[in-house]
Amino acid sequence: MVDLDMGSYAAFVWPAWVVTVGVLVAVVARCLTQALRWKRELDRLEGDNQ
């Protein structure tokens, strides 16, 4: 069973997990948006060439 009651340590455990999730989501989001941005730019330039 999942235990979500962190008792007196809640003020330390939850911020650690929230910060971790936030930072990892930000890294993934930046990685994917940059990939999409440059792919679109390449497609546009190659489309103009044809």
Added chain:
Amino acid sequence: MFGLANPDRFMRVTRPLVGPLWVIAAVLLAVGTVWAFRVPEDALQGDTVRILFIHVPAASLGLAVYASLGLSCLFYLIFRHSLADAAARAAVLPGAAFTGLALITGALWGQPMWGTWWVWDARLTSMLVLFLLYIAYAVLRGAFDDEGRGARAASVLGLVGLINLPIVKFSVDWWNTLHQPASLLRAGGTSLDPAYLWPLLTMMAAYLALFLAVWLTAIRTEVVRRRVLALKSRRAREGAHG
């Protein structure tokens, strides 16, 4: 391996790997997270043991990613190959993120267990130096108008920074530190209870898969970015010649 140095071949070979890596990372992260909240409280650490499952993988990956960055810098300085430079550049963001997370989660574990957020002991200080090395690499790269000069200067720094890795790893053995000695990778085997060991290994595998997914995607993006810049440059030259 050297065949992959060709950007076209690299793009072709890595294309079928990227999607599955993202899926593996997502599944392992989900399983590891649920598992981390199913283990029993530790007798000494109580529920703060759940910070272990995000702190240890972040610290390990912070080191491993810097090793990748440093080796990429070495290859770039020797062979001057753009893909090695792209690999180094792509490692900076995930590496700095993992190292920063190791510092933050470590502080959030340290306050209830040690009674302090921070001490200037050898392990914590060398991890802070590692974080600053990532930042310095990124700053140095961006400090030059000429990308090639920036890449060369940052690669020298990245290579020199490799010296810090054994200092981080062995700091707990070489000096008297508040940080506990290695409990996972140590002579004589792990000292961790299997109840904590397996979810921890799952989270480490998840972080590794996530890094590989981010790294490969970012290297591929860098290859695309350079193609875009090359195309724009060629057009500008053609335009200038009428």
